[in-house]
Amino acid sequence: MRWRRRHDWPDRPARPKVRRLSADERDKYLSGMIRAIDRSPVLSGLHFEVHALRGRFYIERRFQNEDGTLIGTATLGRITPLTGSTTALLLEVEYRQGSWSEIAKGSVQKVMNAIANDNKGTFHGLGSLNQSLRKAGKGLQRLPVKKRRNGRFVFSETEEPCSAQEALFHYFGLPVDVIARPRTWYWYHRKPHILEVSRDRRRVLVRFSTSSLSGEFGGTCLYICREGRWGAFTIKPSESDDITTAERWLEMRKWRQWT
Secondary structure, three states: OOOOOHHHOOOOOOOOOEOOOOHHHHHHHHHHHHHHHHHOHHHHHOOEEEEEEOOEEEEEEEEEOOOOOEEEEEEEEEEEEEOOOOOOEEEEEEEEOOEEEEEEEEOHHHHHHHHHOOOOOOOOOOHHHHHHHHHHOOOOOOOOEEEOOOOOEEEOOOOOEOOHHHHHHHOOOOOHHHHOOOHHHHHOOOEEEEEEEOOOOOEEEEEEEEEEOOEEEEEEEEEEEEOOEEEEEEEOHHHOOOHHHHHHHHHHOOOOOOO
């Protein structure tokens, strides 16, 4: 077997060149991105922000506790103006430190739609909910949803099926930020499915799963309403068969979720 010499390997593709913006151009882009966040029920509900820094725009999310106090921020992506076009923007995420990967490329509207309608979990995973809310045009107003005998959820007016996130928001009444709280499962692009629901609708067990050539990977979250407030708790796999088992395990741990 003959090993390739170093110079035999193909060169890495050149990094896109950053286009320098005038102050007016920067402010115009920034205003467009802020408007896109304000128009998105999910992005505004999750406290997304955008900031201009050193010729790029950084997408950040502010995290708050139950009392609304800021407890941290996270940079979820960056947007770079590209040379060769006055409208071309590059949206990237940092999967490893210093290693950025392309998510979308195009106008302000295109890259911001890629963030707002994200279904995989790269930014939040609530894209289906964002789209149905935008279509209804009523902000964060909940829509009528019903549960069929087979356990599936549909919109009452159209009979269209609901995603798990839409059912959690419209049917059970969870806040947007609580639905997105199992951040790790979303970040690993695991799709949520509702496994079990309590009769009083105050407990919902959700399985997050994905499959590849290496097998199937999952995680479980128990959404539970305690003292009038919804919370989200990730559950140890061996204790996630049903709601009763998951809640008993959490009580034994004094409500410390699995990490």
